Amino acid sequence: MTEAELLGAARRIDMRRKMGMIVAALGGVIGAICVLQLIPGDPGGPADRLEISAFAAISLTCIAAGLALILGGRLPAEAKTPRLAMLRAEAQQLPRQTAFLLMPLSLAFMLVGVVGAAVHVMHGEPMRRVEMFSTGAFVFFLAAFGFILAGGGIIGRWARSVLDDELTRTLRARALQLGYAILLPGVAIVFVVGLFRRDLAVELAPIVAALGVAAPAVRLFMLERAATGDDDEA
Amino acid sequence: MNGFELKNRLKEARAELGLTQTELALRVGVSRKTINTVENGIFTPSTTLALALAAVFERPVEALFYLAPGVV
Numbered sequence: 127m128t129e130a131e132l133l134g135a136a137r138r139i140d141m142r143r144k145m146g147m148i149v150a151a152l153g154g155v156i157g158a159i160c161v162l163q164l165i166p167g168d169p170g171g172p173a174d175r176l177e178i179s180a181f182a183a184i185s186l187t188c189i190a191a192g193l194a195l196i197l198g199g200r201l202p203a204e205a206k207t208p209r210l211a212m213l214r215a216e217a218q219q220l221p222r223q224t225a226f227l228l229m230p231l232s233l234a235f236m237l238v239g240v241v242g243a244a245v246h247v248m249h250g251e252p253m254r255r256v257e258m259f260s261t262g263a264f265v266f267f268l269a270a271f272g273f274i275l276a277g278g279g280i281i282g283r284w285a286r287s288v289l290d291d292e293l294t295r296t297l298r299a300r301a302l303q304l305g306y307a308i309l310l311p312g313v314a315i316v317f318v319v320g321l322f323r324r325d326l327a328v329e330l331a332p333i334v335a336a337l338g339v340a341a342p343a344v345r346l347f348m349l350e351r352a353a354t355g356d357d358d359e360a
Numbered sequence: 361m362n363g364f365e366l367k368n369r370l371k372e373a374r375a376e377l378g379l380t381q382t383e384l385a386l387r388v389g390v391s392r393k394t395i396n397t398v399e400n401g402i403f404t405p406s407t408t409l410a411l412a413l414a415a416v417f418e419r420p421v422e423a424l425f426y427l428a429p430g431v432v
Contacts, residue, residue, distance in 0.1 A: 209382050216392060293394040293403050353403070355396045 132205040136214050139199035150192025157185035158262065162255040220350045223298070224343050229271050231339035235332070236264040293353065301346035309338035365430025370399045373417045373424060388412040 239260030312334035320327030397403035
């Protein structure tokens, strides 16, 4: 097999594993919802048993299909050279970094649901199933984010040390600068608006937060793409 | 620095050794993108990286990097 063919095969397997993870995660989410339906006490009333069984079957099918996709693809032994590993890791770097920057935004939006659940509990009301789900999802995401921040994750230590080099750090710093440039005046504006129109400030806050996270993610994407050229053969 | 631009002979040196950007990146422990941007003058490498590159090519740093009059 030529290098290009090996790289193509490796990318197909990577894509297959990624799809497997998405399908299995979807199955996990559906399964978690089914389990939550079995917990009594929701003011919305009990869910239909047949409906729960159907969704549980869908959940199990998704998990099985996802695992089959993840475990099914075998990387050719020749594709495990450091050079190909570097090229593969580089191809995964950009979407990974963008996703990493967008994670806090997801957490910020999830926090709204968690605060709602906390308010219900504080007032002595029972927690709704949907609130249990949003709280669980928040905790799960927070743990995953912490795990990645602590140096864990699906990307290997070797690839991490090579890819997280001075160029990457510089580009990330430039992207984050844009985030600060949006967030600092944005928060100040929300604060001043809040002094006069509290309702407007509440509406503005998520927009500022979303811009403050999404803009650096887009900037990083553009900077990384500009830095990526073809591997110049000797 | 005002009036000067950092230039390099990295591409020529790499071609002399018959290395690809990826192979050079692996030797100095950075990503290929870093080598690509240094070669094209987009990114100014740290002293550590410049010394590591010089060590790979077994020549002084000044033989790889030099200052040329640039836009003031």
